[in-house]
Amino acid sequence: HVPGVSCPHCFTSEPEKMAMRIAEKEAELRKISTPLPGSTAxxxxxxxxxxxxxxxxxxxxxxxxxxxxxxxxxxxxxxxxxxxxxxxxxxxxxxxxxxxxxxxxxxxxxxVEPDVSTDIRIVHEDEAIIVIHKPAPLPMHASGRFHRNTLQYLLNLVYGPKYPRPVHRLDANTSGLVVFARTRHFCRLLQRQFIDGTVDKRYLVRVDGSPAGDSFFSEAPISQESGAMGTREVDEENALHARTDFSVLDRSADGTTLLEAKLGTGRTNQIRIHLWEMGYPVMGDPAYLKGGRIGTVQTLDPEIEPLCLHAWKLSFDHPITGKRMVFETEPPSWAV
Structure with missing residues (x-):
C-alpha cells in the first residue's frame, strides 16, 4: 500500500497477485488433465x-x-x-x-497414451519466467508413446497462445524444479546462464549401495547418440564431457544411500549414468539396472515405485532484474 496512491482496503501486494494467478492456473491444469488429453485415441x-x-x-x-x-x-x-x-x-x-x-x-x-502423473504445481510466475514443480512420471515434451500427455502440451493449453518455452529439461521419471521462459528472448538469456555454468542445480538421489567416501565426483564422458530404449552410455572415445559432484546425506540400514548431486554439465540421463557406471544405480530406475544391465522400460507407470531422483534446488539470475532467484522444494517421501 502506498499512501495517497492506492486504497489501503483494496490494495493487493505483488506476492498476493501472483498467488491468485497461480491458483487459477493450477485449477485450469487440474481441469484439463481430468481426464488426460491422451486418454482418447x-x-x-x-x-x-x-x-x-x-x-x-x-x-x-x-x-x-x-x-x-x-x-x-x-x-x-x-x-x-x-x-x-x-x-x-x-x-x-x-x-x-x-x-x-x-x-x-x-x-x-x-x-491411447499411457497414464502420467498430473500433480503439476506452479512455484513462481512473473512476466519473464514460470517455475514448475514437475511430478513424475511425466514427459516434458512429445516423445515415444507420448504426444499429449506431456508437461509442454498441458502448459500450452493453459498459457496459450503465448506458449511457455522450456529453458532446460528433466527426464520423464525425474520430479522437481524446472523453469520455463515466457518469450524466446528470455529463454535465450536463461539458457546462456546454463551454458556459462552460473545456474546452480542440485538433486536428491537415493542409490543402491554405499559409496566409500562422503564426497566424490564423476567425469565419465557420455555418448551423444542414444542406444536401446533411448538410453546413453559412457563412451571414452566419441562422447561429450560431463561432470557430476556427489555428497552423502544419509546412509540407511537397508543398504541404500541418499546423495545430493550437483550438475557441472547437463547431459541426457547424466546423474543416472554416472552413478550406474560407478556401480550405484538409482533406486527405481527402469533403464540403468544393477550389474551394468539396460532395462526394457523407459517411462514408469504412475502406480509403481518412483525413480528416486528429484530436482531439489535451482538458482539463477532473473532475466529482467538480475536478482538471484533461489528455489527449493520439499524432499519427496523416499528422501525423508
Missing part, C-alpha cells in the same frame, strides 16, 4: 527437422541416422504406409530427397 503428427548434414539424402537414410534406436525395417514400414507427409499433405516416400531445413510430418495413428 487421436491421430498425432510430429515434425522431423532435416539438419544441414543430411542435405540431399534419401528420407530413409536420414531417419536411420537421426534415430538409430529405431530399426531400419520399422522406418521402411512407416514410409511404405505413407506416414510421412509435407506440411501441404504430400506423401514423402522412403526415396524422397530431403533438403536442409525441410520439415516433414510423421503421422502417428490414433492410440
Amino acid at each position: 487421436t491421430e498425432n503428427r510430429r515434425p522431423v527437422n532435416v539438419p544441414a548434414s543430411q542435405d540431399r539424402r534419401e528420407l530413409i537414410e536420414v531417419l536411420v541416422d537421426l534415430f538409430p534406436q529405431v530399426p531400419r525395417g520399422e522406418w521402411e514400414r512407416r514410409c511404405d504406409e505413407g506416414r510421412f507427409v509435407s506440411y501441404g499433405g504430400a506423401v514423402r516416400g522412403r526415396h524422397h530427397i530431403v533438403r536442409a531445413g525441410e520439415r516433414i510430418l510423421q503421422i502417428f495413428p490414433g492410440e
